[in-house]
Amino acid sequence: MHIPDGYLSPAAAAVMYAASVPFWYRASQKIKMLIAGRTVPLIALFAALSFVIMMFNVPLPGGTTGHAVGAALAAIVLGPWAAVLAVSVALIIQAFFFGDGGILAIGANVFNMAIAMPFVAFYLYRWIGGNAAITSSRRVVAAAIAGFIAINVAALLTAFELGIQPLFFRDAAGQAMYFPYGLDVAIPAMMLGHLTIAGAVEAFVTGLVIAWMQKTNPELLEKFSGAAASATTTRVPRWAWGGLVALVVLTPIGLLAPGTAWGEWGRDELEQLGLGYIPVGFDQWSNFWISPLPNYDIPALDNPTVAYIISAVVGVALVLAIVFAVMWIAQRVMAREATPTP
Amino acid sequence: MSSAKTSRSFIEKTLADITGALEQTLFAEELARQDGLLQSLDPRAKLLGALAVLVAISASQNLVVIAALYALTLPLAYASRVPMGFYFKRVWVFMPFFTGIVALPALFNVFTPGAPLVTLIDLASPRVYLAITQPGVITAAFLLLRVGASVSIAVLLILTTRWAILLKALRVLRVPQAFVLILGMTYRYIYVLLHAVNNMFLARKSRVVGRVSSADDRRWLAASMGALFAKSYALSDDVYLAMQSRGFRGEAMVIDEIAWRARDGVWLVVFVAVALGAMIFGRG
Numbered sequence: 001m002h003i004p005d006g007y008l009s010p011a012a013a014a015v016m017y018a019a020s021v022p023f024w025y026r027a028s029q030k031i032k033m034l035i036a037g038r039t040v041p042l043i044a045l046f047a048a049l050s051f052v053i054m055m056f057n058v059p060l061p062g063g064t065t066g067h068a069v070g071a072a073l074a075a076i077v078l079g080p081w082a083a084v085l086a087v088s089v090a091l092i093i094q095a096f097f098f099g100d101g102g103i104l105a106i107g108a109n110v111f112n113m114a115i116a117m118p119f120v121a122f123y124l125y126r127w128i129g130g131n132a133a134i135t136s137s138r139r140v141v142a143a144a145i146a147g148f149i150a151i152n153v154a155a156l157l158t159a160f161e162l163g164i165q166p167l168f169f170r171d172a173a174g175q176a177m178y179f180p181y182g183l184d185v186a187i188p189a190m191m192l193g194h195l196t197i198a199g200a201v202e203a204f205v206t207g208l209v210i211a212w213m214q215k216t217n218p219e220l221l222e223k224f225s226g227a228a229a230s231a232t233t234t235r236v237p238r239w240a241w242g243g244l245v246a247l248v249v250l251t252p253i254g255l256l257a258p259g260t261a262w263g264e265w266g267r268d269e270l271e272q273l274g275l276g277y278i279p280v281g282f283d284q285w286s287n288f289w290i291s292p293l294p295n296y297d298i299p300a301l302d303n304p305t306v307a308y309i310i311s312a313v314v315g316v317a318l319v320l321a322i323v324f325a326v327m328w329i330a331q332r333v334m335a336r337e338a339t340p341t342p
Numbered sequence: 343m344s345s346a347k348t349s350r351s352f353i354e355k356t357l358a359d360i361t362g363a364l365e366q367t368l369f370a371e372e373l374a375r376q377d378g379l380l381q382s383l384d385p386r387a388k389l390l391g392a393l394a395v396l397v398a399i400s401a402s403q404n405l406v407v408i409a410a411l412y413a414l415t416l417p418l419a420y421a422s423r424v425p426m427g428f429y430f431k432r433v434w435v436f437m438p439f440f441t442g443i444v445a446l447p448a449l450f451n452v453f454t455p456g457a458p459l460v461t462l463i464d465l466a467s468p469r470v471y472l473a474i475t476q477p478g479v480i481t482a483a484f485l486l487l488r489v490g491a492s493v494s495i496a497v498l499l500i501l502t503t504r505w506a507i508l509l510k511a512l513r514v515l516r517v518p519q520a521f522v523l524i525l526g527m528t529y530r531y532i533y534v535l536l537h538a539v540n541n542m543f544l545a546r547k548s549r550v551v552g553r554v555s556s557a558d559d560r561r562w563l564a565a566s567m568g569a570l571f572a573k574s575y576a577l578s579d580d581v582y583l584a585m586q587s588r589g590f591r592g593e594a595m596v597i598d599e600i601a602w603r604a605r606d607g608v609w610l611v612v613f614v615a616v617a618l619g620a621m622i623f624g625r626g
Binding site for chain 2: 004005006007008009010013024028038040041042043044045046047048049051052053055056057058059073077085089090092093095096097098099102103104175176177178179180181185204205208209211212213216217220
């Protein structure tokens with residue numbers, strides 16, 4: 001999901017910096033008020049931790065491995081604002097030192113992985129966790145769902161940022177100057193990998209680590225659990241939902257802009273190609289999956305705009321379907337725990 | 343795939359990644375201490391120069407201009423004692439794995455329609471047509487060249503500047519002191535944690551005989567992450583106390599040892615002039 005330099009136009013990179021700077025500013029203010037000087041080594045250590053966790057290869061069913069971002073974990077334990085700083089610092093070091101993500105693209109990468117991801121994870125965890133006890137399994141499920149949704153929101157944002165490049169940045173001859181694929185390709189390609197593998201890794205890692213901490217260091221989970229202040233703040237704030245809805249609405253709007261050059265391919269051509277295309281951050285596992293595009297290109301409609309609005313909406317719908325499924329299972333598990341076993 | 347194989351491969355993969363990261367940073371640090379052209383420049387001149395050139399690469403709409411900017415890095419790398427084999431390999435061998443795969447489909451008429459350059463498949467019935475198009479080649483070349491040139495600039499900046507010094511240079515960009523302090527400490531702790539993790543994985547590898555299920559592996563991994571989390575938390579307390587006992591009262595004092603000289607100014611002007619020139623020539 002790390003966008004390298006050269007994928008985004010300078011204007012887009014600048015916009016993403018502008019979007020991230022207020023969050024950085026607010027986070028540093030917030031942190032000062034929260035725990036003064038004590039936070040400096042805390043943030044530094046958690047930034048280092050986030051960096052290191054991104055290097056852990058998690059074994060997945062089927063023999064593959066993937067890695068987590070850890071932003072959800074940081075948000076649950078440190079609160080969203082400290083997580084913003086910690087993950088930002090990890091991303092900056094990755095960009096400068098390991099060439100993972102570009103330097104001009106830091107604004108975009110931070111916005112996706114260090115701002116959107118911790119906030120989504122944090123509020124979902126609080127909302128689903130409700131005022132359950134710190135050691136309840138409901139919190140493990142809440143953490144896993146929060147990790148899953150958060151990484152997918154980050155992936156959707158990344159896909160959106162990449163996908164709008166060919167819309168706005170073309171040379172005189174109509175050639176894409178930066179990332180060459182539109183939203184119709186970027187969104188399904190990114191979401192496919194994240195709704196399956198990457199989302200599973202983030203969910204696994206977040207849930208399992210929270211479960212481990214419940215047994216060993218439950219006090220670390222108390223501070224930002226929301227359990228104490230449950231009466232007032234367990235709900236997802238309205239602006240967070242508003243943002244999510246706005247994101248969904250915005251995604252297809254870009255497609256309606258004039259000058260779209262895609263949708264000209266045929267269904268046969270796509271199938272012939274097999275679409276071996278892997279976007280940024282979408283690692284080697286994508287080879288295991290068949291292209292979603294033939295499904296999104298609905299020949300009967302004969303209308304590319306509608307086809308890719310559908311492709312964008314399907315991604316979001318899938319996320320929601322999985323959330324509700326997992327929540328339903330979680331409730332059953334909790335119900336079973338509540339009834340004393342004979 | 344058997345679970346034994348899986349568990350070995352994920353442990354070994356992680357160990358290799360971590361060792362690679364440690365080696366890479368040590369190598370960079372060592373190279374940054376040598377006396378070469380870029381090493382001798384003020385980090386502020388280098389940072390601002392690199393940013394100007396990065397923006398120029400990003401803004402240029404002309405392949406030749408981007409290629410020229412890349413070509414200019416070669417004598418700089420050579421004069422800075424960067425091993426040229428490493429420099430090429432770092433950028434052009436590893437990049438195709440990511441950007442190359444992304445750029446590949448853009449070559450074809452499926453994604454980039456246009457005049458065919460090479461027709462691969464052309465069947466009448468059923469209608470199957472696949473060709474590498476001229477605009478496709480241009481689009482892919484833009485992506486590859488832009489990413490390659492940008493990565494080269496970043497690699498050059500990092501290989502010739504020690505991290506601690508580079509952080510001080512960030513202050514010229516008005517990055518707040520606290521942020522720079524956190525960046526510096528994080529970099530230090532990454533070493534500490536990478537060593538801790540390396541030991542955890544080695545210990546695990548040396549103790550496990552026979553097969554372990556994937557589920558057990560995941561639980562072990564989660565426990566390791568959790569342990570690392572708890573360790574970080576405890577360590578941050580110790581570090582805070584240590585900082586306090588050394589006189590930290592919320593304001594970081596840094597000994598400023600970088601000094602701006604006339605030649606740094608000259609180099610910065612050269613970098614910025616090249617970047618501006620590239621932007622003017624590279625306009626679409």
